[in-house]
Amino acid sequence: MRTQVGILGAGPAGLLLSHLLARAGIDSVVLEVRSREYVQHRVRAGVLEHPTVELLREVGLADRLDREGMPHEGVSLRFEGVDHRIDFIDLVGRGITVYGQQEVVKDLIAARLAAGGDLRFEVSDVALSGLADAPVISYTGPDGARHELRCDVVAGCDGFHGISRAAYRPEVFDREYPYAWLGILAKAAPTRHELAYASHDNGFALYSMRSPEITRLYLQVPPDTDVADWPDSRIWDELGTRLAADGFTLNEGPVLEKGVTGMRSFVAEPMRHGRLFLAGDAAHIVPPTGAKGMNLAIADVRVLAEALTAWFAGGGETGLDAYSDTCLRRVWRAEHFSWWMTSMLHNSPDGDPFTRRLQLSQLRYTVASRAAATSLAENYTGLPHGGGC
Template identity: 55%
Template sequence: IDLHGATGKTVMIYGQTEVTLDLMNARRAAGLTSVYEAEHVNPIDFDTDRPRLSYVKDGVTHEIDCDFIAGCDGFHGISRASIKPAAIETFERVYPFGWLGILAETPPVSHELIYSNHARGFALCTMRSTKRSRYYVQCPLDDHIDQWPDDRFWDELKRRLDQKAADELITGPSIEKSIAPLRSFVAEPMRFGRMFLAGDAAHIVPPTGAKGLNLAASDAHYLALAFREYYDEKSSAAIDAYSAKALSRVWKAVRFSWWMTSMLHKFPDNGDFGARIQLAELDYVVNSKAAAASLAENYVGLPY
């Protein structure tokens, strides 16, 4: 799929650990304080005009008076967990399989990402650099990485690739290996008084559409603009609009990730009919300019 030809944009692979490192370095260079390894973090009175945040560091309890609290603390963080159940609604779909992924110090098999729909299950070939590769195969949720020595993984990956890619694949010892379950999850709303949810604290998408970090960045973008307007222009309009604006983009990305997942994975209850529908969908996407453009527009990321 010609992403640039269809959209005028390209995809940047910006690893989450690299984003974190760059942000940490920028914050340090600006002389701003960051507190790491805090325990018992607790947002307090965020539904009032005087929110606070308490935490324990090195055995000492601290409390911060806040204007606002941004809950960017991930799916398992305290921010969403602090909200009364009656005030929040969640939507979830859990997929009946996982991704077994490995990282290897081997050159990527292709300079393009390869997505594979195979009778044995989904596979993905991607890269981290010109010398480091990331590969995935669909596997049962109850599998354990001990069941997948490197040789078995490489053999299975080759089975799910076209012959040219299988022949050109360079294998090597894995430096990281894990199995990740796939789920779609959205929490609504994303604002609770003076506390805002952003990123994985508010939503999770299966990695098929590569939208997780992209969505976190768009949430941060909307929230930063809202805070700037509040302090510079003394207007709360963007703050009041944050949840609706963010969720509009979130649900479109959730739809795209669900669609990619549905098109490319082997589902236990799809049967022969479902498999033929997937092939027809893939054929349409590859050979229709309109369908390819739709995939490209969503893959590079919808406008903020």
């Protein structure tokens, strides 16, 4: 078999890349080790930056997003029992949209299949060779047969634990944080229409939502936390304590999902090796506090699609050669913003009072200074794709 671009991973990065390439008349095959059912229902981030929403609209993938997404014009920083709203529209003239990553994936899969694109789930034993100039992807199909896919380029969109990054030895920058998030999905109508980031003496909490009927909530916990130690009643009590503010009420309801997520920052440089190009979580991870993970992946593939389109049209390798540096400028800006939000909002495990007072000082400054609030709003709503930061 042969195609122009072999894409590993059917997450937002790989699926959107296949769509962007198809619009330019470039063939691709998408390979995914998980089942379609799995990738369409794994709950991930739900905040879409303004440039992400604009891109999905531009390429005709935002019909359901525009119907069901929840536009937000700001967020709140909540500390010392007081809610402080950061008004995105006033500060930078744009907002964000809450729309679950799994919903984006469903839309992308539907568009890919409707267009007759080649999308293969439940492959295994994937291996790469010939990456210098003639890539080959070998894999076992669901029927147990072995296949070889020859391509001009491989896009490694297969996540942090995929095989793409392991195919070469990039320089790695890594930081693990001494706390995690205990997250729940609850069948409880949101009582407010925007996210609230709470800094409390007991630890961080986040109030968010996935739909008019479903709330998504998080608590800072130690990385070694056992979910079994957190029955629903304890979670609701702690959320009530950390999120408390004048005029705020917390709806409780059945907990649909519960899990602990560790937090890390990770960047692999460069994001290119021969004819292999990494995108999304295969190349970088951010702590979720800044809501940047899926948005970075989408920014990566936009840059990659433009570079590949020029190359296949005979325009040379300038865009491909610049791909890694172009993406990494935005990646490192997002890494810094996510680290800053994380450091400002999460209590240190040792309860250091000096650090706590620094955090409160930063929070007070951020909500009191228009310049500081504007910086938060600019980064949170999304910087331009393709560099410029």
